[in-house]
Amino acid sequence: MPVFKAPVQDTLFVLNDVLGIERYANMPGFADVGPDLLEAITAEAAKVAEEVMFPVNLSGDQEGCVRNHDASVKAPKGFKAAFDQYCQGGWLGLSMPEEFGGQGLPYTLHSAVSEYLISANMALMMYPGLTQGAIAAILEHGSDAQKQTYVPNMVAGTWTGTMNLTEPHCGTDLGLLRTKAVPQGDGSYKISGQKIFISAGEHDMSDNIIHLVLARIEGAPEGTKGISLFIVPKFMVNEDGSLGARNGVSCGALEHKMGIHGNATCVMNYDDATGYLIGGENKGLAAMFVMMNEARLGVGLQGLSIGEIAYQNAAQYARERxxxxxxxxPKAPNLKADPIIVHPDIRRALMTMRAFNEGGRAFALWTALQSDIAHRSDDAKARETASDLLGLMTPILKGVMTDKGFDHAVMAQQVYGGHGYIEEWGMSQYVRDARIAMIYEGANGIQALDLVGRKLPANGGRAVMALFNEIGAFCEENRSNEALSGFTKVLKKGLNDLQASTMWFMQNAMAKPDNAGAGSYDYMHMFGIVVIGYMWARMAKVAEAELAAGNSPREDYLKNKLITARFYMDKVMPETALRKTRIETGADTMMELAAEAF
Structure with a gap:
């Protein structure tokens, strides 16, 4: 049976020592977030993850969701009780505004505890995760009346939310969508069409489900310029806030999926359903992108979370097998054989997983902090810089961490040998669950194109230049620190490769756009390697300084941190040279073969 222990100590090290979260006490929600509160909240979240969410993870995968004859959907046994306990603890509203029943705490803290909960039960945590994204869209683009009608119940978890984009013929290219909206003259619209792959589209864990649906108003322009966003509740909401009649929206089928069996992935049918415009006519993508960006950060966390629990189980197995x-x-002469953890190939797998998990955790929390600064700081320049970084990092975090999450689940399965292929050991579930994170909320190839095609040139390259300057300044400031030279020299070499590849795109992609497309995936991963390397260098600096001061109560932890940091620099960072070489070969051999030859 799988095991799980939330990595609380590592989270606190990143938040307190590396990011220095106390330095942001002047921002709303941060004033009381000192070491004591952080420790209390992360410890309680760990308890919920380990004792409430995790026990129903394997059974939820085995049982799955069931669609009844009346088109209602039943979640796996134990899911509703776990979800109710999660909501009653205030976890869904941790970073939501207090005026709507939330606690107003930092999104950074929400991200930290979400990692534990997703590791414990990814399928279950998709229900509140989608709700939080829907809340974000309503808060930013909804009217005051819409906020008051829907958000408090969603923050409480009494109602949940979804996002409805994909149609049978229309995935990434939303300009092709056909779902239509017909004005009714009273401010409402009748929504008709079909959506597919809708996570948490129908279930029995909340009293109402608030669907956010992309549709085209009759007569609207073709393509993405004619798309609007609508709030379509499962049950109509009366003026006094009570629930009224069932709306014309139903689950037509449950998708039969590779993984995340505990989450209801639905075909949703809209048959003259009543909907309400949010964000203005033909402005649907702007409103939906609020939700999509929130979701992409959450999916990046899913990659990290699955990588963490897969690693923990592989490490335990390697110590015992x-x-x-x-x-x-011989390392265990009293036994007939040694534990497999003594073998270099097993160590390669375990150290690779560990290095990406710990570095990725710092990367995810640093990115979440940029979101908080962008939304909460009273310094306009700080908001601009943080917003730039957040936009730049979102496709990298989503693409790199989900690719690595799947890779690491497979690595962990390999450590188990044949037992990893047997369902009762639980490793198959992590492989199956991790796979979807690379696909939904924009497949990772799309994330790479977004990075190269949109995020790099945005505002004249302001974001990428600022980040390059920040990493370069860190290397320069610590150049004379002998204890850090093994980190900064390697980081600087990786940064040089990344800068050279960026320049190559500038020189070769304008005249031949396929060069950008051909190199984008390697570039995204190179970027991720360098940013995680930057996180490792910052963590190493903190660890070296504390160990040099002496008498540290966490000496073993810090020494292990430095060992893992050196592994990352020795074994992972050199990959930037390979990625650079591949990028600079361009698109010719990739695009030359005629389509009919495939």
Whole structure:
């Protein structure tokens, strides 16, 4: 049976020591977020993850969701009770505004505890995750009346939310969507069409489901310029806030999926359903992108979370499973064989997972902090810089961390050998669950194109230049620090490769756009490697300084941190040179073969 222990100590190290979260006490929601509160909240979240969410993860995968004859959907046994406990603890509204029943705490803290909860039960955590994204869209683009009608119940978890984009013929290219909206003269619209792959589209865990639906108003322009966003509740809401009649929206079928069986992925049918415009006519994409960006950060966390729990289980198995002898001589002479953790290939897998998990955790929390600064700081320049970084990092965090989450789930499964292929050991579920994160909320190839095509040139390259300057300044400031030279020199080399590839795109992609498309995926991963390397260098600096001061109560933890940091620099960072070489070969050999030859 799988095991899970929330990595609280590592989270607190990143928040307190690396990011220095107390320095942001002047921002709303941060004033009381000192070490004591952080420790209390993360410890309680760990308890919920380990004792409430995790126990129903494996059973939820095995049981799955069931669609009844009346088109209602039943979630797996234990899911509703776990969800109710999660909501009653205030976790869904942790970072939501207090005026709507939330606690107003930082999004950074929400991200930290979400990692534990997703590791414990990814499928279950998709229900509140989608709700939080829907809340964000309503708060930013909804009217005051819409906010008052829907948000308090959603923050409480009494109602949940969804996002409805994809149609059978229309995925990434939303300009092709056909769902139509017909004005009714009273401010409402009749929504008709079909959406597919709708996570949490129908279930029995909340009293109402608030669907956010993209549709085209009759007579609107073709393409993405004619798309609007609508609030379509499962049950109509009366003026006094009570629930009224069932709306014309139903679950036509449940998708039969590779993983996340505990989440209801639905075909949703809209048959003259009543909907309400949010964000203005033909302005639907702007409103939906609020939700999509929130979701992309959450999906990046899913990659990290699955990578973490897969690693924990592989490490435990490797310590216990005996097989063969160490190449350097027996390490357990009292046993007939050594634990497999002595073998270099097993160590390669475990150290790779560990290095990306710990570096990725810092990357995710640093990115979440940019979101808080962008939305909460009273310094206009700080908001602009943070918003730039957030936009730049979102496709990288989503694309790189979900690719790595799947890779690491497979690595962990490999550590188990044949047992990893047997369902009762639980490793198959992590592989199956992790796979979707690379696909939904914009497939990772699309994230790479977004990075190169939109995020790099945005505002004249302001974001990428600021980040390059920040990483370069860190290397320069610490150049004379002998204890850090092994980190800063390697980081600077990776940064040089990234800058050179960026310049290559500038020189070769304008005249031949396929060069950008051909190199974008390698570029995204190179960027992720460098940013995580930057996080590792910052963590190493903190660890070295504390160890040099002496008498640290966490000496072993910090020494292990430095060992893992050196592994990342030695074994992972050199990959930037490979990625750079591939980028600079351009698109010719990739695009030359005629389509009919495939």
């Amino acid at each position: 005996i097989q063969g002898r160490s190449l350097s001589g």
